[in-house]
Amino acid sequence: MNDSYVRTVLDDVPSSELGIVYSHEHLIIQGGLGVMKKNDLRLDSVDKAVSEIEDCKRFGAKTFVDCMPLDSGRNPAALVEIAEKTETHIIATTGFHKPMYYDDLHWIYHYSIDQIVELLIQECTLGMDKHSYNGPLVERLPAKAGILKGASDYNSIKPVSIKLFEAIALAHLETGVPILTHTEHGTCGMEQIELLSKYGVDPENVIICHMDRNPDLFVHEELAQTGCYIEYDNATRVKYHPISETVDMITGLIEAGYGDKVLLGTDFALRSYWKAYGGGPGMAYLLESFIPRLRQHGLSDHLISNILTNNPQQAFSVRRLIKEQKYTGISELSDATFL
Template sequence: MKQQMARTVLGDVPADQLGIVYAHEHLIIQGGLGVMKNKDLLLNQVDYAVAEVKECMQYGAQSFVDYMPLDSGRHPSALVDIAKQTGAHIIAVTGFHKPMYYDDLHWIYHYSVDQIAELLIQECEVGMDRYSYNGPLVERLDAKAGVLKGASDYNVIAPVSRKLLEAVAIAHIATGVPIATHTEHGTCGLEQIELLAKFGVDPKNVIICHMDRNPDLYLHKELAATGCFLEYDNASRIKYHPDSHSVELIRGLIEAGHEKQLILGTDFALRSYWKAYGGGPGMSHLLASFVPRLRAEGLGDEQLNLLLRDNPANAYSLKKAARDEVV
């Protein structure tokens, strides 16, 4: 059997060498429309990111997936610097956030689906644009993207988001790079899977994120039944739900036989969440506090290894691309 590989900013590595994975993070947000609307989103200090990553590594973390997509604050060269300074595996994203991150004159509204797909393919196979396509010049780094991202809004997938998800699907089929999606408050996960399947994507190659923002176990079982991965990152977000909700969702999905489809992250995309910026609880909370709680609530080593190691290794591994099919 061919060894599974994951695409990091410093090159492809065997997926089973990723170790403990922080499955949905924001290490750098250098600016963009989102930051203009909310200054708490500005995470522009490499040394602060290095400090947070190193603290997580003290608890055993080895890999981090940065989810900032195109032209919304992504900083590929900074991700390379973080990887080199920490020794961590960093996986970068290409693709798109929800429409609020782009103004109404942005190229996402004017380029064709095929043109957008080609831009994504180049990011995955040639190298990420240093400027994340905020244009007009393109300067490709050696670092390649290892995840394709799409997004939807609260209870709706806007027309432009459907268009972008189609481009993401085309790029996935061409490159084998896995897909991950933003759901707003855990809505439209099933609709995203249905849409991507319509475009030819196997749900087992898709990660649906933030689902624990919508702590409806019945819905989560429905989604898991499609074969996709579910990413949970609500731990410590008491303003939404107590951690007991996330614990019960995890236990419920494990009891339903979906223990191989769950991955965990923090999604700490605000200064106020980071110790380095004077906030809290810090990215280390996942391993320092939440995982010990899962253990205290009855999860054993085998189950925790699935959530932290094996499942993300499978979720973030490169899939069989169209060009690899036997003719």
Template sequence: MTVRTVLGDVEELGVTYAHEHLFMTGGWPVREEPDYRLDSLDAAVAEVSAARRLGLSAVVEMTPLGFGRSPSLMRELAERTGLHVVAVTGFHKSRYYADDHWLHRYAADEITELLVSEIELGMDEYGLVGPLVRRSPARAGAIKIATGYHALGRGVGRLVGAVAAAALATGVPVVSHCDKGTMGHELLDALAAEGVAADRVVLGHIDHNPDAGYLVSLAERGAYLAFDRPGRIKYGTDQEIVALVAELAGHGLGDRLLFGMDLARRSYWPSLGGGPGLTYLLERFVPRLEAAGLGEVAAAALTGNPGAAFALRGAGGRLRESPAGPPRVRPGSSTG
């Protein structure tokens, strides 16, 4: 299997957090709430290094276009820590982009072309705000799309076609923001209509809707479920998530689970005076799962499942070798 990271393509991810934010240097979140400003490389190195000592090997960095995504900082972090960083292209909820943003005006095939270029050629350091493009050697390894609360949201139906076409052309998976855990089936239906199979979709924030029957029904379709709220107790207890994991495992669906923490605020980082920090998942949450007899499920959700979920796939759904581009790197190594 081959996964695209910001330093090149790798054959194995190791222990992976499937939904994180390491850098947000501008755009909507920082304008609206200073707590979202994540622009310190040193702080990110401190957070990642602490988790690396517990076994963390890879992170899927979910900051999309328009949110101050920084390919150069991601590469520097990967080089300094040995962390595999899978970056995304694509979008958050369409309402976060100004009315004159090209997202609302370009044709679907034009948007597809822009997304494909970020995956095959390299991400734009400016986040495709134009008119100039500064192409980074760091390439995206997934495409993000976001739905609203109980609604797809403005223009998302049109975006689905563009995202699906880019995913099929490049072999990367589609990753999502599912607002409050809603719209899982609707998004899978829309992507399926464009040719994207459910097992090429990662549904983010889906544990914010802690309905076991609903989650089982999504996993039975083949979608990956990213549980990304352990430790953020304001949204619900860890015990609630442990129970959901047990329910899915009981239905033989442990191979559909992924874990992350979605620590997208300064106030979540100990290096910036907050918490719980990236160590929480491995230090506190996984032992809860092990104590509940779910250790094997936890291990799969952190290792084998992410490797399959984020692997590049070629035509017909077959796993493919890395295309020409930046050199392949082995786990634990890096390229400049």
């Protein structure tokens, strides 16, 4: 895959140039129902995001995947500014969060599947809407989304989320942009894979997130067997479980033969987690403290390099259609194939 590439907010870049990747972050959250309900979610400072990233760069970080999707606090223009100021690669997200981020009059409930698919395709191929489709006018930026996101709730996938998973699946089949998902407490990962597969998505193009919130290695191995990527981002959340459990899950997946399916991030979507906002432990914790913990547990530099660099190169690559195919409707997308 020497010609593989990743879509960042500044440009498409060869996958080999990503370097060390933070695979699940939230650099900016400005507005939206989430912030209205919980002020700790308000990450509204470009300067503070720059400060956190610069701290991570001291340990070699080069790429950050911002996972805030449509109309839930995403600010594409701010992501461009952060990328330019820090000279890092930032991958932005289009798609959707769980229903609690949208009121019951939101367009996700009323637009047709075809309409939503077209909106997602445009974000990936033409440029993201400056206002993240919170309407009514669209001001499209040159910056494109490099991830499609879907989300489920605790032990359930609501009807509107099923609709949105179908939309992101079909947008993926048209654009080749990979899919990343939110699981609530690590539940419904397999159900997400089954749903996406139903619409023709290869699990190898899917990243299932927050799985260390459900520290059941059997479940993780079952998911990895499908070919999807398993993303861990709770290594500092001792309020949920000790850090040793995340270490054990990573080493367990490696021992089971799935080391090439592991990704790491921090998912620090609260200002109380950021040093720049006066909290902690700060995003640099991942490289400064957790990676040394993995080394002490016996992981070689080669295995760690796979998790931080080689695996993300594959996971976040945009797939090329084997045969050029113009999007003409949902029914014609299900048989699309990717290199």
